Amino acid sequence: xxxxxxxxxxxxxxxxxxxxxxxxxxxxxxxxxxxxxxxxxxxxxxxxxxxxxxxxxxxxxxxxxxxxxxxxxxxxxxxxxxxxxxxxxxxxxxxxxxxxxxxxxxxxxxxxxxxxxxxxxxxxxxxxxxxxxxxxxxxxxxxxxxxxxxxxxxxxxxxxxxxxxxxxxxxxxxxxxxxxxxxxxxxxxxxxxxxxxxxxxxxxxxxxxxxxxxxxxxxxxxxxxxxxxxxxxxxxxxxxxxxxxxxxxxxxxxxxxxxxxxxxxxxxxxxxxxxxxxxxxxxxxxxxxx
Amino acid sequence: xxxxxxxxxxxxxxxxxxxxxxxxxxxxxxxxxxxxxxxxxxxxxxxxxxxxxxxxxxxxxxxxxxxxxxxxxxxxxxxxxxxxxxxxxxxxxxxxxxxxxxxxxxxxxxxxxxxxxxxxxxxxxxxxxxxxxxxxxxxxxxxxxxxxxxxxxxxxxxxxxxxxxxxxxxxxxxxxxxxxxxxxxxxxxxxxxxxxxxxxxxxxxxxxxxxxxxxxxxxxxxxxxxxxxxxxxxxxxxxxxxxxxxxxxxxxxxxxxxxxxxxxxxxxxxxxxxxx
Amino acid sequence: xxxxxxxxxxxxxxxxxxxxxxxxxxxxxxxxxxxxxxxxxxxxxxxxxxxxxxxxxxxxxxxxxxxxxxxxxxxxxxxxxxxxxxxxxxxxxxxxxxxxxxxxxxxxxxxxxxxxxxxxxxxxxxxxxxxxxxxxxxxxxxxxxxxxxxxxxxxxxxxxxxxxxxxxxxxxxxxxxxxxxxxxxxxxxxxxxxxxxxxxxxxxxxxxxxxxxxxxxxxxxxxxxxxxxxxxxxxxxxxxxxxxxxxxxxxxxxxxxxxxxxxxxxxxxxxxxxxxxxxxxxxxxxxxxxxxxxxxxxxxxxxxxxxxxxxxxxxxxxxxxxxxxxxxxxxxxxxxxxxxxxxxxxxxxxxxxxxxxxxxxxxxxxxxxxxxxxxxxxxxxxxxxxxxxxxxxxxxxxxxxxxxxxxxxxxxxxxxxxxxxxxxxxxxxxxx
Numbered sequence: 002x003x004x005x006x007x008x009x010x011x012x013x014x015x016x017x018x019x020x021x022x023x024x025x026x027x028x029x030x031x032x033x034x035x036x037x038x039x040x041x042x043x044x045x046x047x048x049x050x051x052x053x054x055x056x057x058x059x060x061x062x063x064x065x066x067x068x069x070x071x072x073x074x075x076x077x078x079x080x081x082x083x084x085x086x087x088x089x090x091x092x093x094x095x096x097x098x099x100x101x102x103x104x105x106x107x108x109x110x111x112x113x114x115x116x117x118x119x120x121x122x123x124x125x126x127x128x129x130x131x132x133x134x135x136x137x138x139x140x141x142x143x144x145x146x147x148x149x150x151x152x153x154x155x156x157x158x159x160x161x162x163x164x165x166x167x168x169x170x171x172x173x174x175x176x177x178x179x180x181x182x183x184x185x186x187x188x189x190x191x192x193x194x195x196x197x198x199x200x201x202x203x204x205x206x207x208x209x210x211x212x213x214x215x216x217x218x219x220x221x222x223x224x225x226x227x228x229x230x231x232x233x234x235x236x237x238x239x240x241x242x243x244x245x246x247x248x249x250x251x252x253x254x255x256x257x258x259x260x261x262x263x264x265x266x267x268x269x270x271x272x273x274x275x276x277x278x279x280x281x282x283x284x285x286x287x288x289x290x291x
Numbered sequence: 292x293x294x295x296x297x298x299x300x301x302x303x304x305x306x307x308x309x310x311x312x313x314x315x316x317x318x319x320x321x322x323x324x325x326x327x328x329x330x331x332x333x334x335x336x337x338x339x340x341x342x343x344x345x346x347x348x349x350x351x352x353x354x355x356x357x358x359x360x361x362x363x364x365x366x367x368x369x370x371x372x373x374x375x376x377x378x379x380x381x382x383x384x385x386x387x388x389x390x391x392x393x394x395x396x397x398x399x400x401x402x403x404x405x406x407x408x409x410x411x412x413x414x415x416x417x418x419x420x421x422x423x424x425x426x427x428x429x430x431x432x433x434x435x436x437x438x439x440x441x442x443x444x445x446x447x448x449x450x451x452x453x454x455x456x457x458x459x460x461x462x463x464x465x466x467x468x469x470x471x472x473x474x475x476x477x478x479x480x481x482x483x484x485x486x487x488x489x490x491x492x493x494x495x496x497x498x499x500x501x502x503x504x505x506x507x508x509x510x511x512x513x514x515x516x517x518x519x520x521x522x523x524x525x526x527x528x529x530x531x532x533x534x535x536x537x538x539x540x541x542x543x544x545x546x547x548x549x550x551x552x553x554x555x556x557x558x559x560x561x562x563x564x565x566x567x
Numbered sequence: 568x569x570x571x572x573x574x575x576x577x578x579x580x581x582x583x584x585x586x587x588x589x590x591x592x593x594x595x596x597x598x599x600x601x602x603x604x605x606x607x608x609x610x611x612x613x614x615x616x617x618x619x620x621x622x623x624x625x626x627x628x629x630x631x632x633x634x635x636x637x638x639x640x641x642x643x644x645x646x647x648x649x650x651x652x653x654x655x656x657x658x659x660x661x662x663x664x665x666x667x668x669x670x671x672x673x674x675x676x677x678x679x680x681x682x683x684x685x686x687x688x689x690x691x692x693x694x695x696x697x698x699x700x701x702x703x704x705x706x707x708x709x710x711x712x713x714x715x716x717x718x719x720x721x722x723x724x725x726x727x728x729x730x731x732x733x734x735x736x737x738x739x740x741x742x743x744x745x746x747x748x749x750x751x752x753x754x755x756x757x758x759x760x761x762x763x764x765x766x767x768x769x770x771x772x773x774x775x776x777x778x779x780x781x782x783x784x785x786x787x788x789x790x791x792x793x794x795x796x797x798x799x800x801x802x803x804x805x806x807x808x809x810x811x812x813x814x815x816x817x818x819x820x821x822x823x824x825x826x827x828x829x830x831x832x833x834x835x836x837x838x839x840x841x842x843x844x845x846x847x848x849x850x851x852x853x854x855x856x857x858x859x860x861x862x863x864x865x866x867x868x869x870x871x872x873x874x875x876x877x878x879x880x881x882x883x884x885x886x887x888x889x890x891x892x893x894x895x896x897x898x899x900x901x902x903x904x905x906x907x908x909x910x911x912x913x914x915x916x917x918x919x920x921x922x923x924x925x926x927x928x929x930x931x932x933x934x935x936x937x938x939x940x941x942x943x944x945x946x947x948x949x950x951x952x953x954x955x956x957x958x959x960x961x962x963x964x965x966x967x968x969x970x971x972x973x974x975x976x977x978x979x980x981x982x983x984x985x986x987x988x989x990x991x992x993x994x995x996x997x998x999x
Contacts, residue, residue, distance in 0.1 A: 006390065012470060013389035017397070020382035020441055027438030028404060031415035038414060042987040045647055046669040047947070049987055060983050065976060066958055101305045107557065108550050109312040112319055115545035117499035119517040120538045124322045127531055131811075133336040135321050142336075149758070149814025151965050164318065169560070176561050225408040228501040232521050237759045238814060239961040246410045253414050254506065255640050256951045257647055260987070263414050270411040277406040417648070426648040506644060511629050513652075522637070524601075524630040 035270070038263035045257050057264035067265070069240055070248040074272075077159060077230075077244060078223035084163045085219055086212065089170025094204075096171065097178045107172070114168035118228035125161040126233055148234055151241040158230055158242050165229075166222070170215050177211040178204070213287065217280040224273050245269045319542070326535035333531050347536035356511040357537045360519035363429065365544075367504075367515060368497040370433045375440040375493050376448075376486060382441075383448035384478065388457070398449075404442030409502045412438075417506055427513045435503040440493045447492075447562055451485030452478065488559025491552055498544055516541040594884055596891055598628045600657035601638060601874075609907040617894050624887055635659050636760050639950060646671040646879075654888040655895075658703060658877045660694045660942075661761075661949050666877065667702035668947035673878040676700045678889045686898075687913040690871050690942040697947070703875035704896040705913035707904070710933070710940035711769055711869030714824060714832040714842075717854040719745070727856035729867075731773070731798060734831060734859050738807050741830055753802060754820040755833040757812040759961040764953045765870045766833065767960045768943060770795040772870075775863035779944055779952060785981040786974050791863050796963045796970035798861060803964065813964050825849055833858065835872065836911050836933045855929060857936055869940040873913065905930075911937075948988070955980050 042053040061067045092110070099106055113121075128135050129147035137143055147157040181204070189199050227246040230236065236243030236251065243251075246269055253262030313320075325333060327343040351357050385391050386398060416435055425431040455478060463473045479486075501517040508514050514522070520541055523534050548556060600610075614626040631638045639662060645652065646666065658666065666672050679701050684692055691705035715727055719741050728734035738752035756762040768778055776791035786792040802808040812820070817834060824832040825841060827848040832838070842853045858867035876892040878885070894900060901912035905923055911933065917923060918934035943949060959977040962968035968976070 009389050010392065013385040013391040016381040016385035016389065017391055020378040020445060021397075023378055023434075023438055024404065024441055027416070027434055028407060028412060031412040031419065032407070034415035034418075035411055044987060046643075046665060047988045049989075053987070056986075064980075066980075095308055095311070098301070099305055099308055100301055102309050104553060106309055106312050107553060109309070109316045111549045111553070111556075112316045112546065115495060115549045116319070116542050117501070117517050117520075117545070119499075119501050119520045120322075120541050121318075123520060123534055123538050124318045127322065127325060127535065128318055130531075133334050133531075135317075138336050138338060146811055146814050149811065151967065164315075172557065172560060176557075221406050225410070227410060228517070232501075237961070239759060239965045239967055240958045243958075246408070249410050250413070250502075251954070254417075254644050255636075255954050257643055258951075258984075258987075259414050259418075266408075266411045266414065269408050273406055273408050274403070277403070281402075417644075421648050426645075427652060507648075522632045522641070524632055529633075 032270070035263045035266055038260055039267045041260040041263075043259040043263075045259070053260055057261050060261075061264060061268070066240060066243075066248065067245075070243050070245045070265075073155065073240075073242060074224060074244040074246075076155065077162070077226070077242075078220055081159050081162045081166070081223050082216065082219045084159070085167045085170050086216065088163065088167045089215070090174050090208070090212075092167065092171035093174035093178055096175050110168045110171060112168075113165045114172075116165065118165070119232050121161060121165045122229050122232035125157070125164075129157055149238055151239045154234055154238055154242045158233060161233060162223070162226065162229055166219060170219065173211055173215050174208060177208055181207055210287065213280075213284055217277070217284070220280070221273055221277055224276060225269070245272070322535050322538050326532060326539050328532060330532055347530075347532040348540075350530075350533050351536045351540065355523070355533070355537065356514060356519050357516065357540060359512055360514045360516045361540065363513060364498055364515040364517075367429055367432045367436065368494045368544075370429065371436040371440060371497040372490050372493045374433060374437045375444045376490055378437070379441050379444035379489070380448055380482075380486065383445045384452055384474065386445065387449045387452040388460075401442045401445050405446065407439070407442070409439065413502060413506055416503070420507055425507075427508055429513075431507045432500075432504055432515065435507065436497045436500055439500075440496055444489050444493060447489045447559065448482070448485065450562060451482050451489075454485075455481045484555060484558065485562065487552075488555045488562065491548055491556045492559045495545060495548060495556075593623050593625045594887060595625045595627050596655060596884060596887055597653040598626055598655045598657075598891065599631060599653045600628060601631050601633055601635075609904045609910075613895060613900055613903060617891060620894075621887065621890065626891065629653065634760065635762075636954075642666070642671075654879055654882040654884060655891050656877050656879065657706070658875050659761075660691065660705075660871070660873050660875055661953070663694055663703045663875050663877065664697050664945055664947040665950050667697040667700075671880055672702045673880045673882065673885060673889070674700055675702060675704065675878065675889065675892075678893070679704065686916060688871070688915060688937060690940070691873065691875070691913045694942055694945050695875055703877040704892050705873070706876045706896050706901075707874040708911045708913040708937060709835045709837070709872035710937040711765065711833060711835065711858060711872070712933070712936050712940075713856045713858050714834060714838065715854050715856060716827075716830050716849065716852055718852040719830055720854075727854065728859050731859050731861050735802075735805075735807050738830055749828055751809045751823065751829040752807040753831040753833070754808065754815065754824055754829045755812055756815055756817060756820060757799075757803075757808075757961075757964050758814050758816050759957050760816065761953055761957075762816055763960060763964070764956055765872070765943070767796070767799070767956075768870050769833070769858055769868065770799055770861070772941060773859065773864045773867045774798075774861040775865065777944075778956070779981070783948070783981070783985050785952075785956075785978045789971075789974050789978075792974055793970035794863070795861060796960070796973065800963055800966065800970070804966075813961075836929075836936075839929050839933075840927065855932060855936065857939060866939075869936065871937065871940045871942045873911075948985075951984060952981065955984055 039057060040053060040055070042049050042051050042056070096106060126148070131137060131144045131146045131149070134147075136147065137145055145153065147153050185203050186199055189203060194202065225246065226244065227250065230242050230244055231247055231250065234242040236247040245265060249262050249265035249269060252258050252265060324340075326347050327345070328337070328340045329342060329344050329346075332340045386394060391397060420426050420431045459477050459481070460473050463477045468476070499517065500515070501521070504515040504518045505521065508518060520534070520537055523530070523537060610628065614628065617626060618624055631641060639659070642656070642662070646669070663672070684701070687705040688708055691708060695701055695703045695705055713727065720727065720737070723737075723741055723744060725737050725740075728737055734753060742750055742752065755766050757766065771778055771792055774791045774795040776786075776788040776795065779785055780787040803810060803812060820832055821834055821838045821841065823829055825838070825847055839853065839855065841847065842849050844850065858869050860867040876896055878888045878892055882888045896913070898914055898917065901914055902917055902920065902923065904910040905912050905917060906926060912918070915934060918930045924930050944952070956977055959968070959973040959980070963970055963973045
């Protein structure tokens with residue numbers, strides 16, 4: 002290695018170090034610390050600070066509330082992402098032909114996505130109000146208690162989440178659609194292909210990659226989601242909207258059970274990383290195959 | 292699909308789509324309308340109000356912690372954006388152009404970092420901030436938000452930099468420019484739109500961030516807007532009109548961004564997704 | 568020359584004597600509290616009075632979200648974080664032992680006169696003490712009681728029910744007679760929050776059992792506990808209580824009863840004044856009675872509640888903060904609060920005060936009911952217990968779990984909680 006390369010390396014390290022330092026202290030170190038915490042009994046209010054081993058994990062393994070939270074998390078993620086993808090794709094297809102007012106259209110679409118989750122929670126809390134909410138008013142004045150009925154709360158939550166995340170999917174699909182040359186369709190038309198055939202044979206395959214990427218992003222986001230359910234329902238009623246993240250936060254900060262709450266956080270962490278890793282492998286294989 | 296339509300038919304379709312999207316945004320517009328409704332109309336489910344009032348905005352601006360929270364959010368978001376872009380920009384340049392030791396591992400780490408769940412680090416960060424005496428300060432939030440924004444910023448900017456042809460930098464170097472000068476005069480201007488997109492995304496993320504802000508701030512004067520909105524004081528009854536007004540105020544920067552800076556924002560979103 | 572010396576000496580003496588803080592820097596005491604009802608809020612006037620008595624001091628009040636659970640979470644996160652951001656705090660009575668144990672409250676024993684303390688309700692005093700020391704001053708008192716529509720009961724020649732069996736029978740009879748499909752029977756708080764735990768505790772006590780015994784064991788008598796829980800579920804299933812009580816909190820149920828849509832309501836005393844307002848639909852038609860008992864209980868008992876005032880252990884102005892707490896809990900202040908928005912005092916004497924009883928005739932009856940009420944378990948562990956119990960109890964009410972399942976699940980959860988804490992429910996003073 003000559004002097005210039007050494008100089009380059011030094012510069013590289015210099016440039017990279019602030020970010021690495023920040024990430025190291027604020028992300029990696031806490032990431033390891035939370036693993037350590039999950040093996041402790043740590044309750045500051047009662048001066049409890051001792052090693053617990055796998056006690057928390059063993060408890061979680063047979064804790065019905067934990068399994069319920071896991072189920073809610075998975076159902077929430079699956080249904081939410083499924084609906085977003087479907088609706089997003091439809092919206093993108095509808096938007097594709099838009100000529101006039103594209104900027105306005107995108108602004109209206111992105112509005113839902115750009116708002117803070119807390120604002121969305123408040124908006125939907127008001128929409129779902131049993132007697133004065135818009136939803137019930139439009140349903141002819143029935144007093145359905147959307148957020149108070151264990152059977153309805155999760156669907157109501159999912160609806161709110163789909164509302165705020167569908168625009169992201171739509172935008173990405175829309176951008177991809179714009180990149181498809183119209184000659185492809187014209188050629189297919191000449192060959193006598195119908196609309197469905199054009200969709201399934203041309204559009205979908207070209208969209209596959211972006212759909213997979215969107216699926217990855219959205220699934221990870223849905224598994225990590227916290228703000229919306231915490232503010233909208235707090236995990237209630239009767240735990241029907243309590244995801245793993247809400248269960249973890251409640252254990253951590255409602256009663257400062259830092260060890261136990263950390264154990265649940267670690268499970269969320271592991272779940273998210275597992276999903277991310279599998280998706281990335283899928284993506285890489287798809288790229289190699291394509 | 293993309294058949295050529297007669298002008299009128301296309302206009303009709305365009306208008307229909309705009310109408311449909313406006314309908315999609317109804318939840319926001321309903322909140323906007325509600326923020327101007329009188330309490331009686333609100334609680335009795337009056338769809339179209341007979342009169343409007345500014346009372347809720349007055350309450351929010353004069354009596355609630357929301358105005359202060361707006362300032363806090365603005366400062367935190369700006370500082371986070373500055374810090375994330377500063378640190379992230381340098382790191383991105385190094386990863387894209389320079390022989391960083393362990394480069395692929397670092398890149399993998401950065402990508403993994405974008406998947407990190409906030410709940411995983413909130414308890415150690417809480418203890419850390421407490422130990423450092425940073426509770427209830429802007430610094431705590433800026434640090435926490437930056438740590439979460441950095442991976443995405445690095446990834447985005449590295450991609451943008453990689454798009455810039457290396458020949459340009461080499462030409463400048465041949466002309467005798469030092470590395471910093473190359474950065475300042477060649478890379479930065481070309482990177483500017485990409486950096487602006489990354490900045491917008493970071494600002495939006497920090498403005499909307501809730502979990503860390505809720506956990507790290509105590510007193511009213513230190514709260515950011517999402518926390519103020521979540522902790523909005525109700526008496527026994529929830530003050531729906533006041534909350535609606537506060538929600539609208541909290542939505543102003545995001546709305547400004549998607550209207551005024553739409554192109555840059557969209558570019559940032561797309562770049563993050565198209566490049567993996 | 569001598570005159571100059573004398574003058575300068577005089578000026579120096581003046582400056583030296585000025586040991587009080589300079590007029591330009593007022594002391595600000597931050598008072599954190601849940602927002603008090605509407606326009607008749609007595610607190611601002613009380614603050615101004617305190618400021619008048621202590622020149623150079625400003626009282627700044629900061630309100631919290633109205634949900635007690637959210638307030639508790641806020642306090643826990645921030646008090647543990649160690650920021651001295653507020654001086655005097657309004658504390659729900661069930662938090663005082665926990666906060667004292669955590670070392671967040673200033674020890675008020677040196678500042679409080681024991682004989683004066685005896686003027687407050689005994690259960691309020693007990694809740695303010697931990698390990699023989701005083702950690703908070705009683706401020707507001709509450710006790711669960713049964714509201715009933717006196718006009719409806721008189722119409723059918725009925726007296727307030729003494730048992731739940733009676734209550735159910737009365738509801739059926741009145742509804743049959745009134746043939747009003749929108750008339751609900753018995754309203755209570757069943758939403759998943761602390762208020763619901765209160766209702767469940769009262770249900771358990773009515774059946775002669777408890778939530779936790781002295782050693783920290785949950786549901787010491789599972790059979791009676793299951794019976795009590797089953798009764799609550801039956802009330803909903805049979806329609807005696809409408810289905811929406813599982814989302815009902817104090818205000819939702821109070822409004823429904825106040826609009827004349829129910830026969831019985833379990834709530835706190837504050838509602839009485841709202842029912843007696845001129846525009847109230849049930850003005851003059853409401854009576855109060857002790858809560859009914861169930862099969863194995865000797866008598867029904869309401870739960871006590873209320874608020875105490877505590878001082879932050881790291882306050883920068885300890886004497887002034889304590890003075891503010893003592894001022895707000897003094898007899899004059901409590902009388903002002905009671906006459907305004909019916910924030911019932913903790914001082915028993917005020918319940919017979921001629922001026923107060925003139926505007927609030929129900930006060931003596933409320934006093935008797937409060938004396939017969941029971942406190943929730945006074946232990947630092949109570950908030951944790953309650954949070955652990957809430958999902959289990961809620962699951963019974965919405966029919967997701969049988970009482971037996973909920974009881975055993977709760978026992979397991981509590982055992983896991985307590986295995987981490989040595990000494991269990993021991994009351995010990997903080998070591999920090």
